[in-house]
Amino acid sequence: xSLPKCEHHLHIEGTLSPEALFALAAxxxxxxxxxxxxxxxxxxxxxxxSQFTSLDDFLHYYFIGMSVLKTEGDFETLAMNxxxxxxxxxxxxxxxxxxxxxxxxxGVSYETAITGLRRGCLRAEKELGISSLLILCVLxxxxxxxxxxxxxxxxxxxxxxxxxxxxxxxxxSEQTGKPEDWKDIFTEAKNAGIRRTAHAxxxxxxxxxxxxxxxxxxxxxxxxxxxxEDFELMKKIAEQKTLVTLCxxxxxxxxxxxxxxxxxxxxxxxxxxxFSLNSxxxxxxxxxxxxxxxxxxxxxxLSLSEWEDIASYxxxxxxxxEQRKQQLRNVVYKHSHEFRAxxxxxVRRR
Numbered sequence: 001x002s003l004p005k006c007e008h009h010l011h012i013e014g015t016l017s018p019e020a021l022f023a024l025a026a027x028x029x030x031x032x033x034x035x036x037x038x039x040x041x042x043x044x045x046x047x048x049x050s051q052f053t054s055l056d057d058f059l060h061y062y063f064i065g066m067s068v069l070k071t072e073g074d075f076e077t078l079a080m081n082x083x084x085x086x087x088x089x090x091x092x093x094x095x096x097x098x099x100x101x102x103x104x105x106x107g108v109s110y111e112t113a114i115t116g117l118r119r120g121c122l123r124a125e126k127e128l129g130i131s132s133l134l135i136l137c138v139l140x141x142x143x144x145x146x147x148x149x150x151x152x153x154x155x156x157x158x159x160x161x162x163x164x165x166x167x168x169x170x171x172x173s174e175q176t177g178k179p180e181d182w183k184d185i186f187t188e189a190k191n192a193g194i195r196r197t198a199h200a201x202x203x204x205x206x207x208x209x210x211x212x213x214x215x216x217x218x219x220x221x222x223x224x225x226x227x228x229e230d231f232e233l234m235k236k237i238a239e240q241k242t243l244v245t246l247c248x249x250x251x252x253x254x255x256x257x258x259x260x261x262x263x264x265x266x267x268x269x270x271x272x273x274x275f276s277l278n279s280x281x282x283x284x285x286x287x288x289x290x291x292x293x294x295x296x297x298x299x300x301x302l303s304l305s306e307w308e309d310i311a312s313y314x315x316x317x318x319x320x321x322e323q324r325k326q327q328l329r330n331v332v333y334k335h336s337h338e339f340r341a342x343x344x345x346x347v348r349r350r
Contacts (some may be wrong), residue, residue, distance in 0.1 A: 003307055004095045005332045006290050006314040007278050009245035010220050011137070011171070012117065013066045013099060014281025015082040018042035018049070024068035033064065040047035049284050055173050055203055055254050055336030058284060059141075065284075066102060079120025079273055085282075087128045089290035092319055092328055094130060096121075097137040100150045110153050118164055131324055133166025135197065145179055151185055160194050163266035166319045167195030169222065174204030177213040186216040195319050197245075201225055203256060206230035208293065213242075220244070220317065225251055227273070228264035238273045243317025248296055249287040253321070260299040269306055276314035308336055 007195075019042045024033050032039040038048035038061075052058045069075060079096070086094055096117075101102075103113045114134070121132045136154055138147035151168065151281060158167040168189050170182060189196055200212040200222035211229055212218045221227070224244035227234050237244065248263045250256075257263060268275050277296060282288040287295070296302070302310075315328045 001051060002090055002326065002335065003174075003293070003311055004335055005089065005093075005289055005311070006276060006295070006318050006328065007091050007244065008095045008220070008276050008314070008317065009042050009097070009100070009247055009278035009283050010082070011097045011259055012079060012082060012196070013069070014062065015085075015283050016065050016069070016078060017081075017283045018045040020078075020081070021045070021065050021068055024074060027248070028068055028070045028074070030070075045118050050253075050286065052284075055256075056175075058254055058281070059173065062281065062284065063102060064282060065211045067106060067317045069103065070108060072112055072119070075113050075116025075136075076120045077124075079117050080123055082131055083120065083128055083132075085125035085288055087124075087130060089288055091130060091289060092322055092331060093132065093315075093324065095133045095135055095166060095319060097135050099139060099171070101139050101146045105146070105149065109145055110150060114159065114164065115199075124323050130247050131320055133319055134164065135167045135169045136165050137169045137171045138185065140170065140174070140177045144185070145331045147182060148185055151189070155192070157195060160192065167261060169196070170198040170216070171222070172199065174202060174208055179208065180215040183185060183215045186218070190217045195219055197222055200253070200260075201226040203251065203254075206233050208232060208322070223247060223251070225228075225256060225264060232349070234267070234271050235274060238271050241274050241316070243313065244268070244273060244275040245278050247278050247280035250285050253285040260295055263299075265296055265302075266302050269302075269309065272319055274313040275310070279308065291305075304336065304339065310331065 022042050038045050098117055100110050100113060117134055119195060124130045124132060124155055154160060154165055186196055196216060196218045197220035198212040198216050198218045199222040202225060206226050206229050209221055209224060210233060220243045222245045227237060233315045248260060277292045279289045279292055311332045315325055
């Protein structure tokens with residue numbers, strides 16, 4: 001699975017491994033929950049991660065985990081550790097969610113987090129050749145006013161214009177709040193020419209996907225697994241070439257589906273829905289992007305042409321420049337050409 005990859009659905013805080021979590025807790029004097037046996041050691045915490053029962057169960061540990069991130073250096077290291085793994089997995093372009101309100105609410109400033117993450121992104125481009133964008137993610141479980149305040153800070157700083165931020169997204173449990181609650185923020189983003197995406201159809205019905213399109217004016221759908229339950233909406237998404245950022249192993253780990261066979265990979269391919277494959281929160285779900293690609297291949301046995309379609313969808317749905325997209329197209333074309341050539345039988349001379 002050496003196919004060049006773009007990743008669009010990756011929460012950078014979700015790449016914090018149990019080992020790194022404990023190391024940062026020690027260096028930053030953060031006391032982890034003493035009454036929870038999962039926090040006895042990195043091993044016990046890792047074992048607990050394999051037993052999530054729901055999205056809310058995961059989010060409980062996710063927000064405890066990020067509490068150890070304190071300094072610009074912590075965020076830079078977090079980003080670089082992800083990029084090093086992404087490089088090994090064949091990622092050429094990544095668009096990373098980050099949750100500013102989850103940090104400011106515990107006393108870590110917007111500036112601290114964004115400065116560290118941005119440094120990591122710039123290093124990854126220089127040292128690893130991976131282009132990237134940061135997507136500011138608002139959280140459903142926090143007040144809309146908190147999201148508006150953070151959005152205003154980013155606007156005032158010019159971060160949506162200077163390349164620091166590539167867009168705005170929304171994440172969290174679909175059981176908390178409805179898309180229209182954040183309509184004003186996303187409408188303002190649309191009017192300002194800021195790219196927009198939202199988590200929808202992970203645990204919520206297809207109607208939540210439709211509401212995200214109508215109320216939030218999103219250009220992408222994150223997760224979007226339940227889209228397959230609404231044929232007409234799926235047809236509309238396909239015709240509009242709206243990218244859906246699927247996260248297969250995440251959906252299995254959080255009990256959205258029982259196994260890989262229930263993921264709508266084949267339905268989306270047959271309907272020509274544009275989608276990419278992503279790792280979501282890999283340190284918690286036990287699988288980075290290459291693990292997701294391999295798991296999909298093992299279950300669905302896709303052809304090279306189908307993988308080329310997925311790679312093409314991922315490139316076209318990215319928010320990088322047209323120049324960068326063309327570079328990515330060239331990389332995928334070169335890889336596919338070489339792969340086909342290697343599989344062709346040698347020409348016999350008479």
